[in-house]
Amino acid sequence: MKLQNMGKRLAVLSAALVLSAAAVVTVWAKTKLDTVSEVYWNEDEDNDSKQTEAVWEAVEDANQYEVALYRDESRVAVVKVKGTKTSYNFKRKMDKEGEYSFRVRALAKDKSKEYSDGSWSEYSDGLYISEARAEYNKTGKEVDTSKEGPGMPKGTEPSPLGESAQQPSGGQAQGGGAAPSEGQWLQDAAGWWYRKADGTYPADSWFMDPASGKYYMFDGQGYMKTGWIDWENKRYYCDEKGTPSGAMVTGAYTIDGLEYQFDNSGALVDDTLPGGSPS
Numbered sequence: 001m002k003l004q005n006m007g008k009r010l011a012v013l014s015a016a017l018v019l020s021a022a023a024v025v026t027v028w029a030k031t032k033l034d035t036v037s038e039v040y041w042n043e044d045e046d047n048d049s050k051q052t053e054a055v056w057e058a059v060e061d062a063n064q065y066e067v068a069l070y071r072d073e074s075r076v077a078v079v080k081v082k083g084t085k086t087s088y089n090f091k092r093k094m095d096k097e098g099e100y101s102f103r104v105r106a107l108a109k110d111k112s113k114e115y116s117d118g119s120w121s122e123y124s125d126g127l128y129i130s131e132a133r134a135e136y137n138k139t140g141k142e143v144d145t146s147k148e149g150p151g152m153p154k155g156t157e158p159s160p161l162g163e164s165a166q167q168p169s170g171g172q173a174q175g176g177g178a179a180p181s182e183g184q185w186l187q188d189a190a191g192w193w194y195r196k197a198d199g200t201y202p203a204d205s206w207f208m209d210p211a212s213g214k215y216y217m218f219d220g221q222g223y224m225k226t227g228w229i230d231w232e233n234k235r236y237y238c239d240e241k242g243t244p245s246g247a248m249v250t251g252a253y254t255i256d257g258l259e260y261q262f263d264n265s266g267a268l269v270d271d272t273l274p275g276g277s278p279s
Helices: 004-029 048-052 131-140
Strands: 040-041 052-058 064-071 074-082 087-088 098-107 127-129 184-188 193-196 205-208 213-217 228-230 236-237 251-255 258-262
Touching: 048 052, 048 087, 048 127, 052 064, 074 087, 087 205, 127 131, 184 258, 193 213, 213 236, 236 251, 236 258
Parallel strands: none
Antiparallel strands: 040 052, 052 087, 064 074, 064 098, 098 127, 184 193, 205 213, 228 236, 251 258
């Protein structure tokens, strides 16, 4: 009798071991979802509200996606996006100044016997949100576009420090209220920029000030650049100490005690370099 009971117990134990082994095999047999291969911020420059939208490549067989948002390398939010959607607008969550990035991973269906969650993607490129833009993201107000400034949302004040609105050389000041009938120079914490009469501003390009006829170079955010400028395989110089300040120079010009020659377009004439190329 005792042998019979022992046999039954061994049979039950063997069955349990078989089931456990089967479960382990089932777990290890799951296919891990692919890692999201491409993540980026929406590049629709014509739609301001889309610029805070995270976008990523779809992963086959993903049930949903987990998206983590970071500000200055610290995680600030995590959301789950269901279905086949491959984007999420973090606008309302980007409510503080800082450098934002995100990453994504594909998730399998709960209790899936076939797939397991994928690994986290690489981090996206950084997207800088200014203090003014952060406030705009939080309130979502539609405001006067005539106060638009470089790197700032429509309607934010271009001169948060209350600095004067005038030409960089110290010319006649203009009011900072409604958009002027002509363009005007404005300065904020990041530097000088030029607001045209229609409320827009030059960025990542040369621009001629119609008041002075002088040329200026602006960076991608719309702020005036000075010093040596490399542009389309040629070198130019914009002197922040010149008159007017920041304007492109032409002709013979002394820089740091050395004389250089620039043609009428502002390009450096190579055969006039004193002792080598300037740094």
